[in-house]
Amino acid sequence: APQQPPADAAAVSHFQQYLRINTAHPHPDYQSAVSFLKALATSIPNLRTRTLHLTTPNKPLLLVTFPGSNPSLQSILFNSHLDSVPAEPSKWFHPPFSAFKTHDGSIFARGAQDDKCIAIQYLEAIRNIIATDPGFKPMRTIHICYVPDEEIGGLDGMAKFVESNEFREMNVGFFLDEGQASTNDKYRVFYADRSPWNLVIKAEGQPGHGSRMFDNSALENLMKSVEVVSKFRENQFDLVKAGVLANSEVISANPVYLKAGIVSGDGNFVMNMQPSEAEAGYDVRLPPTVDPDLLKKRIAEEWAPATRNMSYHIVEKGPLRDYMGRPLMTVTNDSNPWWTVFKHAVEAVGGRLSKPEILASTTDARYMRVRGIPTLGFSPMKNTPILLHDHNEFLKESVFLEGIKVYESIIKALSSFDTDSP
Numbered sequence: 001a002p003q004q005p006p007a008d009a010a011a012v013s014h015f016q017q018y019l020r021i022n023t024a025h026p027h028p029d030y031q032s033a034v035s036f037l038k039a040l041a042t043s044i045p046n047l048r049t050r051t052l053h054l055t056t057p058n059k060p061l062l063l064v065t066f067p068g069s070n071p072s073l074q075s076i077l078f079n080s081h082l083d084s085v086p087a088e089p090s091k092w093f094h095p096p097f098s099a100f101k102t103h104d105g106s107i108f109a110r111g112a113q114d115d116k117c118i119a120i121q122y123l124e125a126i127r128n129i130i131a132t133d134p135g136f137k138p139m140r141t142i143h144i145c146y147v148p149d150e151e152i153g154g155l156d157g158m159a160k161f162v163e164s165n166e167f168r169e170m171n172v173g174f175f176l177d178e179g180q181a182s183t184n185d186k187y188r189v190f191y192a193d194r195s196p197w198n199l200v201i202k203a204e205g206q207p208g209h210g211s212r213m214f215d216n217s218a219l220e221n222l223m224k225s226v227e228v229v230s231k232f233r234e235n236q237f238d239l240v241k242a243g244v245l246a247n248s249e250v251i252s253a254n255p256v257y258l259k260a261g262i263v264s265g266d267g268n269f270v271m272n273m274q275p276s277e278a279e280a281g282y283d284v285r286l287p288p289t290v291d292p293d294l295l296k297k298r299i300a301e302e303w304a305p306a307t308r309n310m311s312y313h314i315v316e317k318g319p320l321r322d323y324m325g326r327p328l329m330t331v332t333n334d335s336n337p338w339w340t341v342f343k344h345a346v347e348a349v350g351g352r353l354s355k356p357e358i359l360a361s362t363t364d365a366r367y368m369r370v371r372g373i374p375t376l377g378f379s380p381m382k383n384t385p386i387l388l389h390d391h392n393e394f395l396k397e398s399v400f401l402e403g404i405k406v407y408e409s410i411i412k413a414l415s416s417f418d419t420d421s422p
């Protein structure tokens with residue numbers, strides 16, 4: 001194996017140890033994850049830790065703090081969620097909680113990209129800064145939070161945290177959350193997330209014998225709607241395929257379930273009965289640039305029209321506007337000083353950023369943006385296939401280590417930046 005400085009080998013080993021803790025839903029081992037991270041943080045001089053229990057004892061939130069020399073300045077908060085989505089071991093080359101490292105340095109594990117890399121990188125970056133300059137003290141206080149439940153919407157995690165006194169007292173000025181891997185030489189950065197809606201459309205209709213022909217059966221009505229939604233989806237997707245808009249800039253409406261039919265005692269569907277009810281579920285995502293009321297009107301008039309005996313239910317899984325009524329987007333130009341400092345810090349270590357993007361999915365960043373806190377999504381992984389939530393998620397150790405250097409630069413720059421944003 002190639003020679004590796006001991007600090008790098010230790011950082012990689014910490015990453016692997018963390019990946020071996022199974023924090024996948026539905027039974028994430030948060031206790032082990034928090035004890036591990038707490039021990040890792042306390043092995044670094046000057047870091048303090050606090051564990052908060054905002055809901056039940058089995059959903060802890062770990063807060064790591066590096067106190068700044070000027071507590072009157074707004075602090076910086078780095079975030080990483082503790083949980084992962086499940087993995088199907090039989091579909092993986094290496095067991096998903098083994099953190100197996102191949103001869104070419106690829107580390108396979110659920111969470112390697114999403115988002116256990118940044119959890120360890122934040123801490124190792126601070127460790128390196130202090131190792132190089134034992135007298136280093138940030139001017140602004142730096143916090144890292146490790147939160148539960150991001151993958152299931154964050155209601156018992158970040159949503160509760162931002163309501164807490166602990167959070168209010170932190171006086172956060174800038175928030176850095178997870179991003180996504182980039183397949184090219186530039187790092188990606190995200191200034192907004194799409195907002196998720198869970199949409200259920202239901203049809204009711206006349207039941208009847210399977211042999212009868214009549215109008216307005218529930219399934220016939222539902223299938224008409226399914227076609228209409230598919231057509232809308234196709235039009236949106238065509239804009240992406242034509243290169244007019246990015247994936248995350250259109251509305252997606254993907255079918256996730258269909259439910260209909262009469263089930264008999266033996267568990268099979270009854271074949272000669274037309275059901276009186278049928279429903280379809282959609283995962284809908286709205287970019288912050290669209291008007292949600294227009295989509296609601298379309299759903300009411302075209303996707304689930306009462307004239308076809310249809311009804312619908314939307315569960316909005318996140319806010320669309322901040323407390324000032326503005327779309328949830330962080331400014332990425334020089335009018336936002338945090339952006340300028342962040343960008344220069346990435347460039348100072350030879351990194352290049354691609355054009356800021358909207359994230360196609362949803363993260364806990366929305367809970368900060370809704371409070372007007374400037375927030376970027378960033379996970380420094382370049383030349384890396386995008387494998388979050390996929391089988392065989394992996395990250396190369398060289399990419400992981402390079403990310404630590406990027407955070408060293410970001411942490412130093414942001415924590416010593418002295419004009420408070422307006």
Ligand SMILES: CSCC[C@H](NC=O)C(=O)O
Pocket residue numbers: 150151152153154196317361362363
């Ligand atoms: C309803 S919030 C869901 C959050 C989840 N986040 C990551 O995948 C997502 O589906 O985007």
Ligand SMILES: [Zn+2]
Pocket residue numbers: 081114115150178
């Ligand atoms: Zn994530």
Ligand SMILES: [Zn+2]
Pocket residue numbers: 085114151388389
């Ligand atoms: Zn995820």
